[in-house]
Amino acid sequence: MKIPRSHPRYGSLVTRETLVAAWKAGIVVPEGLIAHGRGEAFDYLLGEETSAPALVAEKAAAAFLVRAKSPVISVNGNVAALAATEVVRLARAIPDKLEVNLFHRPPARVHRIAGVLRKARAKEVLGLRPDARLPGLASKPAFAQRAGIYGADVVLVPLEDGDSTEALVRMGKVAISVDLNPLSRTSRTATVPVVDELTRAIPNIEKFVRELLEDAKEAARIARTYDRAGNLKATYSFLNWRLRNLLRGPKKKR
Amino acid sequence: MKIPRSHPRYGSLVTRETLVAAWKAGIVVPEGLIAHGRGEAFDYLLGEETSAPALVAEKAAAAFLVRAKSPVISVNGNVAALAATEVVRLARAIPDKLEVNLFHRPPARVHRIAGVLRKARAKEVLGLRPDARLPGLASKPAFAQRAGIYGADVVLVPLEDGDSTEALVRMGKVAISVDLNPLSRTSRTATVPVVDELTRAIPNIEKFVRELLEDAKEAARIARTYDRAGNLKATYSFLNWRLRNLLRGPKKKR
Numbered sequence: 001m002k003i004p005r006s007h008p009r010y011g012s013l014v015t016r017e018t019l020v021a022a023w024k025a026g027i028v029v030p031e032g033l034i035a036h037g038r039g040e041a042f043d044y045l046l047g048e049e050t051s052a053p054a055l056v057a058e059k060a061a062a063a064f065l066v067r068a069k070s071p072v073i074s075v076n077g078n079v080a081a082l083a084a085t086e087v088v089r090l091a092r093a094i095p096d097k098l099e100v101n102l103f104h105r106p107p108a109r110v111h112r113i114a115g116v117l118r119k120a121r122a123k124e125v126l127g128l129r130p131d132a133r134l135p136g137l138a139s140k141p142a143f144a145q146r147a148g149i150y151g152a153d154v155v156l157v158p159l160e161d162g163d164s165t166e167a168l169v170r171m172g173k174v175a176i177s178v179d180l181n182p183l184s185r186t187s188r189t190a191t192v193p194v195v196d197e198l199t200r201a202i203p204n205i206e207k208f209v210r211e212l213l214e215d216a217k218e219a220a221r222i223a224r225t226y227d228r229a230g231n232l233k234a235t236y237s238f239l240n241w242r243l244r245n246l247l248r249g250p251k252k253k254r
Numbered sequence: 255m256k257i258p259r260s261h262p263r264y265g266s267l268v269t270r271e272t273l274v275a276a277w278k279a280g281i282v283v284p285e286g287l288i289a290h291g292r293g294e295a296f297d298y299l300l301g302e303e304t305s306a307p308a309l310v311a312e313k314a315a316a317a318f319l320v321r322a323k324s325p326v327i328s329v330n331g332n333v334a335a336l337a338a339t340e341v342v343r344l345a346r347a348i349p350d351k352l353e354v355n356l357f358h359r360p361p362a363r364v365h366r367i368a369g370v371l372r373k374a375r376a377k378e379v380l381g382l383r384p385d386a387r388l389p390g391l392a393s394k395p396a397f398a399q400r401a402g403i404y405g406a407d408v409v410l411v412p413l414e415d416g417d418s419t420e421a422l423v424r425m426g427k428v429a430i431s432v433d434l435n436p437l438s439r440t441s442r443t444a445t446v447p448v449v450d451e452l453t454r455a456i457p458n459i460e461k462f463v464r465e466l467l468e469d470a471k472e473a474a475r476i477a478r479t480y481d482r483a484g485n486l487k488a489t490y491s492f493l494n495w496r497l498r499n500l501l502r503g504p505k506k507k508r
Contacts (some may be wrong), residue, residue: 008416025406031272033284037291041435086285112435137371161260181295183500185262209387247490 011048012040022081026112032078035159042180044181044195047242050204053234054196060231061156061176061192062208063222065094068124068154068174072126074101076161079198086202087158091122099148100127101157101164123175134167142167145181156205157190158198165189178202182235192228195235264295265302269336276335280366286332289413296434297451304458308450309414314485315430315446316411316462317476319348322428332413333452334367340375340456341412346374348461353402354381356417357455362456388421396421410459411444412452419443421497432456436489440468446482448487457505 003013019036022028023032050058064069073091075098089097100113107128114125132150142164144150155168158178162185168175169189177190178201187193194201210218257267273290276282304312318499319325327345329352335470345352354367361382368379386404396418398404409422412432422429423443431444432455441447448455464472 015287019288023284030277030284031270033287034270034273034291034294037288037293038287038295039291041292041295044437146433183298196436240497240501245413247494 003025006165009114015040019078019081022077026109027116028077028081029109032081036078039159039180042182045201045242046176046180046195046239048197050196050200051235051238053231053238054194054201055204057194057198057233057247058201058204058209059193059212060222060226061194062205062212063226064174064192065096065156065205066209066216066219067223068094068152071154071156072148072152073156074100074125074149074158075099075113076102076159076182077109083158083198084116085111086199086206088117088122090156090202090206090209091125093213096156097152098122099129099145099147100125100142101126101160104172105143115158129130133156134171135166135198136167136170137163137196138233139156157186158202161187162186162189177207182239183233186200193232230244264360269294272301273335276331279335280363281370282331282335283363285337286330293413293434293451296436299496300449300493301498302436302451304454305489305492307485307492308455309447309458310488311446311448311464311485312450312455312458313466314476314480315448316459317445317473318408318428318430318467319350319410319459320463320470320473321477322348322406324406325350325408325410326399326402326406326445327352327365327410328403328412328414329353329381330373330413331363331367334370337412337452337456338370340460342371342374342376344410344456344460344463347460347467350400350410351406352376352379353399354379354416355398355403356381359397388418388425390415390421390424411440412456414440416440416443426495435491436486441486446480447486480492 003010007013019028019033071094073087073096075087098117100110110128114128118124126145126148126248130145132144132146134142134144149155154174156176160177165175165177165186166189172227174191176185176192178194179186180197181187182195187195257264258315261267273282277287303506325348327341327350329341352371354364364382368382371379374495380399380402384399386398386400387397388396403409408428410430411419414431419429419440420443430443430446431440432448432452433440434451435441436449
């Protein structure tokens with residue numbers, strides 16, 4: 001099907017097609033499609049652009065990544081489908097490891113996702129030989145690699161669920177989430193919750209990483225002064241303001 | 255996978271599993287999974303129960319259905335997967351026709367959905383031999399049956415997109431939508447937008463249908479006095495109030 005460029009939801013429809021194609025290719029699972037829909041709804045409410053509080057969180061994320069001893073970016077099917085190029089660019093900038101980290105983990109799927117990352121010019125992709133189990137996940141077994149997420153001090157977990165994010169935080173790691181729902185368990189649990197759309201958030205973080213790599217003092221200051229609770233509060237205020245405006249004047253379609 | 259009953263999102267997870275199973279059975283399409291995710295996000299924001307304005311819209315929907323000359327319920331993959339029993343019960347109460355109405359319409363899929371409805375004890379299912387085309391749909395060909403949606407005066411279109419709802423309204427039909435997003439083009443376009451979750455909305459409408467079948471005068475009064483704009487406004491106020499509360503005090507998970 002050809003989506004007409006004039007369609008009022010052209011951008012959303014194209015992204016949906018990308019995800020459905022990735023599902024057909026065995027990259028994305030059906031649960032990932034449902035999760036994408038939830039994100040879409042929140043992105044719509046947030047105005048489909050990076051908010052001021054999101055930008056603050058993205059800069060903090062960059063500071064933690066730059067200062068990390070052993071940073072890792074976790075990549076699942078949706079992330080590979082929507083932002084392989086962006087995460088690989090970010091990983092190369094830090095430099096940082098990439099680990100395929102899946103809930104639904106048949107080996108063929110892990111290999112396909114690793115393939116997508118390599119095609120996007122990733123140097124090294126972990127996750128193919130998990131050798132450790134994350135503790136404290138009742139509902140599912142979660143495996144990771146000692147050289148990767150398991151041993152990392154800072155983990156970027158875009159589009160991750162609440163259970164996994166919570167497990168990482170409980171292990172004492174700095175978990176940076178990217179999740180459009182500011183009320184999700186993921187956003188409420190992460191050390192640095194970034195409430196923004198993935199393909200906007202990752203390049204923003206990369207830009208800040210490049211800046212902060214040049215200025216270690218500034219990176220230290222940002223990591224030290226980052227106010228998680230204040231930032232979430234600002235995000236809630238922003239969403240509230242957006243909604244007041246949206247709900248005041250929705251135009252009736254004729 | 256066994257979802258533990260104690261999981262904070264148990265209900266949502268079970269519904270997701272139902273949809274994924276229906277997708278495996280060829281009932282639901284990937285786009286339907288994404289749409290479900292959007293609905294889930296709004297249901298969460300609305301508090302996952304029927305709001306007072308939704309109840310008013312559901313009663314109005316019942317009044318229009320009871321008073322219709324030729325009412326039809328449109329059924330797509332998500333509706334069949336989530337609420338086959340509920341729509342069949344509603345159809346029998348009115349009585350009303352059921353028509354399988356799909357965007358992605360390979361004959362095998364139409365037959366499978368008709369099968370789901372028949373298994374839920376539907377008497378007659380239309381949509382297998384569409385013989386008319388709905389006018390004004392640029393982005394897709396939309397077919398319907400003259401004896402069904404095409405010739406109906408009142409159409410219940412649960413979980414339908416904005417384009418199709420708009421086409422029905424332009425044809426002069428009373429279109430009753432069920433859509434959790436009060437700001438969607440569907441909700442903004444429908445004659446009677448019901449902003450509620452499907453498996454709550456349909457039984458509510460059925461209950462009101464049974465009441466109004468006994469009281470034609472009351473049905474006439476409700477259809478006459480239904481205030482679409484006022485009802486949508488009340489829905490927006492409700493959502494706004496819910497959000498203010500949600501955003502004021504999200505508890506931090508430890």
